[in-house]
Amino acid sequence: MSGTAILPGTAHGPIIATTEPLSFWGGIDPASATVIDTHHPLHGRCLTAAILLMPGTRGSCTGSGVLLDMALQGRAPAALVFSEAEDVATLGALIAGLMFDRPLPVLRLDRQDFAALAREPAARITEDAILAGDLHLPLAPLPETALALTEADRAMLDGAGGPAVRQAMQILVRMAAAQGAARFTSVTQAHIDGCIYASPANLTFAEAMSGLGARVCIPTTMNAISVDHRNWRAQGVPALFGGPAQRLADAYVRMGCQPSFTCAPYLLDSAPALDEQIGWSESNAVIYANSVLGARTAKHPDFLDLCIALTGRAPLTGPYLDEHRTARRIIDIDLPPHADDALWPLLGWLAGSLSPDHIPLLRGLAGAAPAPDDLKALCAAFGTTSAAPMLHVEGVTPEAHRLAPDADRRTVARADLAAAWHALNAGPDAVDLIAIGSPHASLTECRALATALANRRPVIPVIVTAGRAVIAAAEADGTLGRLTQTGVQVIPDLCWCSISEPVFPPGTQAVMTNSGKYAHYGPGLSGRPLRFGSMADCAAAALTGRARPLPHWLKD
DSSP: OOEEEEEOOOEEEEEEEOSSOBOSTTTEETTTTEEOOTTSTTTTOBOTTOEEEOSOBOSOTTHHHHHHHHHHTTOSOSEEEESSOOOHHHHHHHHHHHHHSOOOOEEEOOHHHHHHHHTSSEEEEOSSEEEETTEEEEEEEOOOOOOBOOHHHHHHHTTTTOHHHHHHHHHHHHHHHHHTOSBEEEOSOEEEOTTSOSSHHHHHHHHHHHHTTOOOSSOEEEOOBSSOTTTTTTTTOOHHHHHHHHHHHHHHHHTTOBOOOOSOGGGSTTOOOTTOBOEEOSHHHHHHIIIIIOOBOOOOOTTHHHHHHHHSEEESOGGGSGGGSOEEEEEEEOOOTTOOTTHHHHHHHHHHHHOSSSOEEEESOGGGOOOHHHHHHHHHHHHHHOOOSOOEETTTSTTTTOEEEEEEEEEEOHHHHHHHHHHTOOSOSBOOOEEEEEEEEOHHHHHHHHHHHTTOOOSSOEEEEEOHHHHHHHHHTTHHHHHHHTTOEEEESBOTTTOOTTTSOTTOOOEEESOHHHHHHHHHHHSSOEEEOOHHHHHHHHHHSBOOOSOGGGOO
């Protein structure tokens, strides 16, 4: 047996190994290369100059930008070794070498060799082998795959569309090889996740491509950015952060992207239809598009999203193909009676934990008749703990019939849901900030919060993040006025996963949210403990400053 050099190179260093995937964004602080995901076994470890072994990555598409920044600042691991197919960190390493001359080897081993290498304290990597103690693991280059390019593909690769398109096609060809794709497919629209100022590397890449004359060729929306584009100065955001964050957003707008600035593009009028092939990035958006809308997109890493938008082409692999949309794990759910909307983030977080690398089919939920907001919460939380690009819900989602005949089974009982609730509720009972809108709040969620508050003024700050289109609709129907009259802040453009001080109140000691995604990432991103609950629980906490205990429907 031999391993595969996805990105060949040389390296040496101590081995840091884990059997649990990690999201580079939200899981690693790029400024220190330290793992900040409080739920991960490597929490607190610095990864600089280590040979990092893990099965793959999970979570956010923004991880490619985090790894690129670590490489540009000299804080990256010496090499990455995976046991599964992986795209996000691989693309960050590819960009580092191809565009910025900072090569970083990326290797893939079978599970047996991966486990053997993980037991060693250190290793040396050459162009054709990994050497560690008595281990000598040969490395082979990526198999030669005849990538069938159309005449238009070749023209772009030869520079007919200009230097930015040529660079984009070079990146796409390399990623297609790593993914084993035989050809490209055309996509109708794109969604950019790389516009979040997760690190200076995101700006470096965007301005480099803009400087080459990049211009998108298909309708392209933009994810939430890192500041309120119009108001960040008035909000007191330091210019050292607000300036680059705005420049990053403006670079993508110059390249022809729509300033939608939302992490929930499925709430826009341009949401894709069943079987429509699209090129989206942002993990929750990808999972929702595939699962709930039945559109087709891979979980494209940051930077590849722009390459797809510039060319209208994506590698034909993964969930673009029927065989990669099949559930290989059944999760039977013992649905608690009288559950509230906190059920759906808990289920998503648990389902991802039970199916970290397989598309699951969730059974037992049709009777609960989940609404779009429930499915939004389910998909977002699922993306924090699973690398899978979609899930199915029997009797609910359009492709739940796609089930492998040999699918294995797991179960979720009430005790499992209670354990998940406790895992996401490590914070104290006293909270002093309510966070709504991760992903961006819908109009229905804004209305639900306004109804729950019933014109009563919260005793602690309540901040809702939402897209511009939703805020405009909330203003039109009076919901925005109902919220702002009680003191609730509704902020456009940025979301909780990119919010920073002073928009995030600096004196906050503990936060409460209705988002499973933010309950997972929030402790590492904000440095504060989190409490989690339903929308009604959040409204009650806003009025009292205290979080409720375990909900009644999770008690024995």
